[in-house]
Amino acid sequence: MKLKRIKILLAVFTFAGNLISAQFNTLMPVQPKKESQEYKKSAETQEENAATLKKTKKPWIKIFNSPSRSDLKNEIDSLKILIKDLGAKSSEKKSGYQKMKDSLLALTMQRFKDQEQKPKKKQSLTKYDPVEEYEEPISKIVMPVKNKMTITSSYGTRTHPIFGTKKMHNGIDLKASYENVYSIMDGIVTAAGWDPKGGGNYMKVRHFNRFETSYLHLSEIYYKPGEKVAAGYVIGRSGNSGNSTGPHLHFSVKEFGQSINPARFLNDLIKANNLIAIYNEQ
Structure with a gap:
């Protein structure tokens, strides 16, 4: 028992000695470290700045x-x-701005009043002249050739210029050298082509189921059988085809199938046409 106590006391004294030595070691002065070159430079710079301020x-x-x-x-x-x-200055600007605003407002109101007072222009409509109805004349005729008609061979019995025999000439020969030939009235073409009896190129036109006009010795034909023509239509061109001694137009007329004198027929048409014209003028 005594031995155990002695061991405990020795352990306590040993722990206390170590603790005291450790405390003395902590209180040991630390050796100052040498200052670096950078620290010295910064200190010098601070001293220079202080001197400059002074x-x-x-x-x-x-x-x-x-x-x-x-x-x-x-x-x-x-x-x-x-x-x-x-x-x-701000008050002056405000007053100037207000004056300018008031003047613009007054000018706008005045223009608005002027526009209201001005009479509004009405949109003008396009005016047209009345359409005049065209009234066709009761009878209209055209001569078979345009130039003055000159008869070179009359209607009736004559000596044939080629055969030298007396023969009935059922038409009149009109002076026409390769020029337009006209339909004397409205009608329908009943025949057109070549006449084997010596008429050359020919055309026949029926008018109002009463008259039939024939055009012979043509150089050109412009219509075919069955086609309608009106007074003044160019139906062909005069020439020298068939039994002919020179360019001319042989013109003949039949009434209800009977040959009549074409010159008298044309004169009657002219007289009727002139009377109708005088009546329309009155």
Whole structure:
């Protein structure tokens, strides 16, 4: 038992000695480290800046732009004057703007009133002349040739210019050298082509189921049987075809199938046409 106590005391003293030695070790002074070159340079720079500030002999207030009370007062006074001037100019601008606005408004109202007072223009409509009805004349005729008609061989018995024998000439020969031949009245072509009896190229036109006109010795034919023609239509061209001694137009007329004198027929047509024209003028 005593031996155990002795061991415990020795352990306690050993732990206390170690603790005391550890405390003394912690309180040991730390050796100063050598200053680096960078630290020395920064210290030198700070000293140079301090010397420069001393040379300028300026107070800290001016260096950091901190004005004094008098400076602040002067600045406040100048700001007050500036604000006052700006307010005056702003009021002047506002009044000028208001005047301009009022004048524009007045001008607009005046123009509006002028437009209301002006009479509105009515849209003009296009005017047209009345359509005149065309009234066809009761009878219309055209001569078979355009130029003045000259009869070179009359209607009736004659000596044939080629055969030398006396023969009935059932038409008249009109002077016409390769020129237009006209239908004397409205009608329908009943025959057209070549006449084997010596008439050459020919055409026949029936008018109102009463008259039939024939055109012989043509050089050209412009219509076929069955086609309608009107008075004044160019139905062919005169020539020298068939039994002929020279270019001319043989013109003949039949009434109800009987040959009549074409010259008298044309004269009767002319007289009737002139009477109708005088009647229409009156």
